[in-house]
Amino acid sequence: xxxxxxxxxxxxxxxxxxxxxxxxxxxxxxxxxxxxxxxxxxxxxxxxxxxxxxxxxxxxxxxxxxxxxxxxxxxxxxxxxxxxxxxxxxxxxxxxxxxxxxxxxxxxxxxxxxxxxxxxxxxxxxxxxxxxxxxxxxxxxxxxxxxxxxxxxxxxxxxxxxxxxxxxxxxxxxxxxxxxxxxxxxxxxxxxxxxxxxxxxxxxxxxxx
Numbered sequence: 001x002x003x004x005x006x007x008x009x010x011x012x013x014x015x016x017x018x019x020x021x022x023x024x025x026x027x028x029x030x031x032x033x034x035x036x037x038x039x040x041x042x043x044x045x046x047x048x049x050x051x052x053x054x055x056x057x058x059x060x061x062x063x064x065x066x067x068x069x070x071x072x073x074x075x076x077x078x079x080x081x082x083x084x085x086x087x088x089x090x091x092x093x094x095x096x097x098x099x100x101x102x103x104x105x106x107x108x109x110x111x112x113x114x115x116x117x118x119x120x121x122x123x124x125x126x127x128x129x130x131x132x133x134x135x136x137x138x139x140x141x142x143x144x145x146x147x148x149x150x151x152x153x154x155x156x157x158x159x160x161x162x163x164x165x166x167x168x169x170x171x172x173x174x175x176x177x178x179x180x181x182x183x184x185x186x187x188x189x190x191x192x193x194x195x196x197x198x199x200x201x202x203x204x205x206x207x208x209x
Contacts, residue, residue, distance in 0.1 A: 054123075063086075084112065088121045113143070127185055135147070
């Protein structure tokens with residue numbers, strides 16, 4: 001239709017993946033907010049994947065290693081994390097903020113899902129406005145990848161969506177609902193911090209007994 005001049009645009013959403021060769025068994029670690037998505041996806045596959053439990057007392061690298069690109073025409077940012085460290089949330093937040101000020105409409109964050117650190121140090125990622133987007137086994141050199149998305153406008157119009165089956169429809173609606181939830185979570189946290197600051201000013205400086 002586009003090439004014939006009948007329409008000027010086409011919307012598409014892909015939520016399917018098929019392995020071209022058998023996958024070696026592996027464990028996936030993700031923060032609790034994204035765990036239901038992995039459970040839903042893995043339930044209908046034979047991918048030899050198990051979900052690991054986070055270990056808060058474990059030691060991780062101090063610093064994360066990541067790279068990023070930004071397409072000004074598409075207003076699309078990509079952040080790829082190679083090594084997850086204790087500063088993951090700070091690094092991702094700073095990069096998203098730069099892209100947001102550059103006019104980004106979408107920022108994708110690609111994370112190594114086979115790293116046990118992700119389940120622990122990644123717990124604050126939803127508060128940055130990052131919702132689940134994609135899980136692809138074997139995508140990264142380090143193994144599986146989970147992709148999260150920050151959306152400038154989390155209100156998604158589903159009126160023209162067509163789903164191949166009920167499982168795909170359920171997953172799509174889960175993604176959309178979380179996108180809307182995390183999209184407002186950041187503003188709620190900022191307002192809460194602002195109210196606390198206001199309350200401290202109203203209360204006045206504390207005096208020692």
